[in-house]
Amino acid sequence: MNKLTVAVCGATGAVGREMLKTLNERNFPATEVIAYASSRSAGSQVEFGDKQLTVRELKEDSFEGVDIAIFSAGGATSTKFSPFAAHAGCVVVDNSAAWRMDDRCPLVVPEVNPEDLAWHNGIIANPNCSTIQMLVALKPIYDAVGIKRIVVSTYQAVSGTGQKGIAELEKQVRDLFNGRDIEHNAYPYQIAFNLLPHIDIFLENDYTKEEMKMVNETRKMFHDDKIGVTATCVRVPVFYGHGESVNIETERKMTAKECRMLLSQAPGVRVLDNPRELLYPMPLACAGQDDTLVGRIREDETIENGLNMWICADNIRKGAALNAVQIAEELVRRDLLGVRNKNVFMD
16 A cells, blocks of 8 residues: 555553554554544644654544554443444454454454454454463464363453553552552552452453453454363552463373474464573563563373463563554555445444
């Protein structure tokens, strides 16, 4: 395309700013980048490389002439404005949970199921951050030997809650060291020096919504309703970087050595796995990194075809901004811009 206009909606938030940074760092072929946010932020400035973009108010008619709109403005905003974007012929890449399980929308991780982009109707969903990093690591294994069951426990950084989570952890640590009373607003309990086995709301089955996202999103992207997935999601007092302890049962035998070799060649994966040298992934190691880090790969000695592994990734980077930009890159590379049916989401 001679002219490619990209909009970032929610540009003043932590993920929106990271999206702008990622677009610039990856030299995305946009001739124009527009920053949108709410009326409260209109007129403020956000960085895009060595430039300052003036933030515009997001409105229903903001998408004329825009080719790709990357949303990170929350589910309510995405639900309201994404249909208008698609109706204008703009392709939406949405980072919220609003469209993930909608049958009209592909749910995509480019290392996992880029082929699903071909049937988009103008809105493409970015998966949950925890699901993204898990499936980047598991898809090569799934393709090689099949996976029957996944048991995952997550250790999720406070940045997953946004700026308010970061600010709350920072303030609580300062208050504790200065003998002040602890206040909590972003979380139901103190997060500093604590663990909260509770992310998002509890559902009727006593799992949290975050846990069920991992179940349902995995099945949708793998196109496999039979795969068993069970999750426990925990908020931890870390600023950036989610960790995951993952146990899988495969259809056919794969040794730990074979798994290391396979993942060392997988796109988007970096294997850090040498226990004797104390080499393994950590949130500190993945901060600001594009790759999903995998280590502690070992065979589960309690079942015939079982593997354990430890996965870390930057939840703001690969878990949100980078994945969305990679989707946009795939849309351009596969010549999938434009909307086939502009009225699919206009009820």
